[in-house]
Amino acid sequence: MNRDLKKLFPSFSNALVEEIDANAIDRAFVAGDVIMRTGQYIKNTVLVLSGSIKIYREDDDGGEFFMYYLQPGQACAISMICATKSETSQIMAKVVEDAELVMVPLPLMDKWMMQHRSWYEFVIDTYRSRFEEVLEVVNSIAFRAMDERLEFYLKRHQEACGCMDLKLSHQEIATELNTSREVISRLLKKLEQRGALKLHRNHIELLK
Amino acid sequence: MNRDLKKLFPSFSNALVEEIDANAIDRAFVAGDVIMRTGQYIKNTVLVLSGSIKIYREDDDGGEFFMYYLQPGQACAISMICATKSETSQIMAKVVEDAELVMVPLPLMDKWMMQHRSWYEFVIDTYRSRFEEVLEVVNSIAFRAMDERLEFYLKRHQEACGCMDLKLSHQEIATELNTSREVISRLLKKLEQRGALKLHRNHIELLK
DNA sequence: TACAATTTGTAACATTTATCACATAGGTGT
DNA sequence: ACACCTATGTGATAAATGTTACAAATTGTA
Numbered sequence: 001m002n003r004d005l006k007k008l009f010p011s012f013s014n015a016l017v018e019e020i021d022a023n024a025i026d027r028a029f030v031a032g033d034v035i036m037r038t039g040q041y042i043k044n045t046v047l048v049l050s051g052s053i054k055i056y057r058e059d060d061d062g063g064e065f066f067m068y069y070l071q072p073g074q075a076c077a078i079s080m081i082c083a084t085k086s087e088t089s090q091i092m093a094k095v096v097e098d099a100e101l102v103m104v105p106l107p108l109m110d111k112w113m114m115q116h117r118s119w120y121e122f123v124i125d126t127y128r129s130r131f132e133e134v135l136e137v138v139n140s141i142a143f144r145a146m147d148e149r150l151e152f153y154l155k156r157h158q159e160a161c162g163c164m165d166l167k168l169s170h171q172e173i174a175t176e177l178n179t180s181r182e183v184i185s186r187l188l189k190k191l192e193q194r195g196a197l198k199l200h201r202n203h204i205e206l207l208k
Numbered sequence: 209m210n211r212d213l214k215k216l217f218p219s220f221s222n223a224l225v226e227e228i229d230a231n232a233i234d235r236a237f238v239a240g241d242v243i244m245r246t247g248q249y250i251k252n253t254v255l256v257l258s259g260s261i262k263i264y265r266e267d268d269d270g271g272e273f274f275m276y277y278l279q280p281g282q283a284c285a286i287s288m289i290c291a292t293k294s295e296t297s298q299i300m301a302k303v304v305e306d307a308e309l310v311m312v313p314l315p316l317m318d319k320w321m322m323q324h325r326s327w328y329e330f331v332i333d334t335y336r337s338r339f340e341e342v343l344e345v346v347n348s349i350a351f352r353a354m355d356e357r358l359e360f361y362l363k364r365h366q367e368a369c370g371c372m373d374l375k376l377s378h379q380e381i382a383t384e385l386n387t388s389r390e391v392i393s394r395l396l397k398k399l400e401q402r403g404a405l406k407l408h409r410n411h412i413e414l415l416k
Numbered sequence: 417t418a419c420a421a422t423t424t425g426t427a428a429c430a431t432t433t434a435t436c437a438c439a440t441a442g443g444t445g446t
Numbered sequence: 447a448c449a450c451c452t453a454t455g456t457g458a459t460a461a462a463t464g465t466t467a468c469a470a471a472t473t474g475t476a
Contacts, residue, residue, distance in 0.1 A: 057343060059351040067346070081336040090343050114322065127335050128289040134342055135265060135298050138275070141349045142386050143267040146433070169453065178350050180434060185454060201442060201453060354463070377423065388464055393424065409423060409472060 003102065008049060008073040013118040020047075024104045029095045036079070036093040044103040046076040051099025052160065056092045056176070066153070066176035067091065068133050069160040077130035080109060080123050146179060150187050153177060154197075154206065164206045211257060211310065216281040217330070224324040228255075232312045237303045244287070244301040252311040254284040259307025260368065264300045264384070274361070274384035275299065276341050277368040285338035288317060288331050354387055358395050361385060362405075362414065372414045 003026065005017045012020075029035055029051070036042070038058045053070040055078075070076060070093070078091050112119040140152045153173065157166050174184040188204070191197050198205040211234065213225045220228075237243055237259070244250070246266045261278035263286075278284060278301070286299050320327040348360045361381065365374050378396065382389040396412070399405050406413040 057346055057350065059347055061351075063351050065346070065350040077339075081332070081339055087336070090340055113328070120321070124289070127339075128295070131285075131289055131335075131339060131342075132298055134339075134346065138265055138273070138342065138346060138349070139267055141346070142265065142273040143269075143271050171453075181454085182435080182456085183433060186456085189455080199454085379423080389424085390426085390465080391463060393426085394463095397425080407424085 003049060009047070009122070011118050011122055013116060016112065016116040016119050019108070019112065019116070020102065020104065023108055024102045027101050027103055029099045029101065031095055031098055033095040034092060035095060035101070036076075036089050036091065038089055038092050040089050042079050042082045042087065042089050042106070044105055045079045045109040047102040047104065048072050048074050049100040049102060051095060052097035053099060054094050054096050056094065057090075058092050063178050064092065064175055065178050067137060068130070069156070071160065075122070075126050077126050080126060146177070146183060147187050147190070149177060150184065151191070154204070158206055166204045166206065167202060168204060169202055216257060217255070219326050219330055221324060221326040224320065224327050227316070227320065227324070228310065228312065231316055232310045235309050235311055237307045237309065239303055239306055241303040242300060243303060243309070244284070244297050244299065246297055246300050248297050250287050250290045250295065250297050250314070252313055253287045253317040255310040255312065256280050256282050257308040257310060259303060260305040261307055262302050262304050264302065265298075266300050271386050272300065272383055273386050275345060276338070277364070279368065283330070283334050285334050288334060354385070354391060355395050355398070357385060358392065359399070362412070366414055374412045374414065375410060376412060377410055
């Protein structure tokens with residue numbers, strides 16, 4: 001088993017890492033896989049070892065609104081929050097870069113809260129940081145027009161990939177912001193004219 | 209001390225109730241009081257004994273977007289989440305009906321997580337239900353137009369007050385949905401014409 | 417009662433966003 | 447090269463929302 005939990009989750013105690021190694025299972029996913037669907041029962045808490053996952057909020061008409069990224073060293077807050085009650089998922093999770101995940105059965109997730117201080121702190125911190133991230137998203141849609149929301153969206157994708165080249169089509173962006181492709185094309189054009197980025201087919205080169 | 213914690217928080221163990229009685233302090237607020245501001249340091253976890261509190265998300269230009277109600281028997285999730293790191297508040301809390309609150313010092317909040325199972329479960333459940341409520345709010349602003357958002361807003365206020373008569377001015381509603389008063393007046397008029405409600409000065413009578 | 421302040425109604429207009437229609441460009445496979 | 451598919455560009459128009467302006471109704475108060 002080539003998990004290097006200690007490197008990705010440096011706050012975990014040795015005892016906790018041993019417990020995870022002994023009880024959790026690894027699973028590999030490829031880009032495009034949906035690892036959690038809205039309404040599905042949650043059976044595991046998910047830790048990310050590698051790859052990149054996008055979390056969406058869905059509506060009844062097939063809309064997929066982008067919420068946030070899940071990156072290596074992070075855990076799915078929703079799967080933790082639902083743990084105690086084994087609730088259904090309120091979100092949809094899609095793999096965007098081939099990913100390796102650690103699946104922790106829910107009863108263990110709950111048990112460790114009392115037994116491992118480092119697990120407890122990790123869970124609480126995951127809750128807190130995701131809650132704050134969602135509140136930032138609320139601000140962007142509650143207070144800002146589409147042009148600013150697009151810039152916010154691009155910035156978050158830039159942070160997630162750590163690069164200046166975003167592999168996104170206009171249609172993809174439009175879907176994830178719940179607007180139409182034409183609106184995104186026009187707003188991107190304006191950003192290009194302002195010198196903020198350069199448009200290419202299937203990718204966007206950020207210039208600042 | 210006339211706290212009746214056992215009635216409002218039936219899940220709390222006797223030992224926990226005793227600890228709260230011994231260590232937390234009560235504070236009374238009147239309608240209009242702001243008990244927590246964006247950016248302020250959080251020193252306590254707040255339990256609600258009576259009254260009604262509204263939680264808002266603010267923006268830089270003075271906008272106040274309504275998030276959810278805090279009611280008797282509930283606790284402020286934000287003040288719990290920030291506990292371990294003593295972070296600053298991401299939200300603003302305003303009293304809308306005179307309220308009595310129990311203020312639990314943050315170090316105790318954290319300590320009890322390990323010592324009182326009923327406290328731990330209460331905190332986790334508070335996190336979970338607020339997270340879900342915020343996700344519902346995200347859906348309403350990400351996917352729906354103002355007419356449906358208004359109906360969603362009215363429904364939540366109806367649930368909070370448990371009555372058919374909402375004491376709200378059009379301007380108040382507009383502010384809390386981050387739109388203009390005229391838009392709300394027009395949409396309310398349409399709802400009145402559809403027979404969903406009856407408009408009065410300073411209050412709205414719901415008919416269904 | 418008279419006056420002031422607040423709330424609500426509404427028209428006219430500007431801006432933003434959504435929708436429809438279609439052209440153009442780039443890439444793929446034969 | 448050619449056909450074909452997808453992505454992008456763009457104009458025309460519709461619909462929703464924001465803004466400005468002002469009138470009317472209600473309430474509080476001097």
